[in-house]
Amino acid sequence: MASHILVIVSFLAIACAVVTSFEPSPLQDFCVSDPTSSARVNGLACLDSKMVQANHFSFSGLHIPGNTSNALGSAVTPVFVGQIPGLNTLGISMARIDYAPWGLIPPHSHPRATEILTVLEGRLLVGFVTSNPDNRLITKVLEKGDVFVFPIGLVHFQRNVGLGSAFSISSLSSQNPGVLLVANTLFGSTPSIPNDILAKAFQVDKSVVEKLQAQF
Numbered sequence: 001m002a003s004h005i006l007v008i009v010s011f012l013a014i015a016c017a018v019v020t021s022f023e024p025s026p027l028q029d030f031c032v033s034d035p036t037s038s039a040r041v042n043g044l045a046c047l048d049s050k051m052v053q054a055n056h057f058s059f060s061g062l063h064i065p066g067n068t069s070n071a072l073g074s075a076v077t078p079v080f081v082g083q084i085p086g087l088n089t090l091g092i093s094m095a096r097i098d099y100a101p102w103g104l105i106p107p108h109s110h111p112r113a114t115e116i117l118t119v120l121e122g123r124l125l126v127g128f129v130t131s132n133p134d135n136r137l138i139t140k141v142l143e144k145g146d147v148f149v150f151p152i153g154l155v156h157f158q159r160n161v162g163l164g165s166a167f168s169i170s171s172l173s174s175q176n177p178g179v180l181l182v183a184n185t186l187f188g189s190t191p192s193i194p195n196d197i198l199a200k201a202f203q204v205d206k207s208v209v210e211k212l213q214a215q216f
Contacts, residue, residue: 122166188216
């Protein structure tokens with residue numbers, strides 16, 4: 001009995017030590033990413049703070065419209081940790097999104113971030129779909145100055161429904177939010193998802209799946 005109590009007490013002591021040693025807040029002023037480091041961490045290794053410069057915390061050009069001359073009629077200018085190394089470990093980033101008339105940001109999700117979008121010019125139809133089993137579409141038309149939130153991990157989209165071009169700014173709760181484009185993920189993976197799996201999932205003929213895969 002005494003040995004059992006000793007084991008339990010030891011386990012609780014270890015558990016308490018782990019909990020009290022965990023610190024969710026930053027343990028230093030900053031951790032500018034060092035892309036040349038071979039260290040593998042959850043994020044990017046820190047550059048020596050003595051080498052940090054102002055340019056590690058800045059980005060220029062967000063006022064410049066992106067090139068929307070593409071099939072979707074949209075362009076994303078990211079300001080993630082790849083563009084501002086000083087964002088590393090800070091859990092925040094942003095992006096400029098430009099839309100040609102009827103331009104589309106197709107259904108996608110951010111596995112590591114919630115997104116809050118502000119319309120700065122134009123008129124956008126936005127929406128997201130809740131998870132199973134409801135799969136409810138929550139959608140709204142936004143005017144200039146309107147703000148909308150896309151919860152983390154949920155599939156969402158934006159479309160320009162105004163008369164001219166539009167653009168918006170998004171803030172995201174990760175320095176590296178990631179993006180999963182639904183169509184590209186399913187039909188453009190490498191190697192490809194087997195045709196019979198996609199055909200059965202979508203209840204269509206394999207030839208339909210093959211045509212979709214050929215586009216990616």
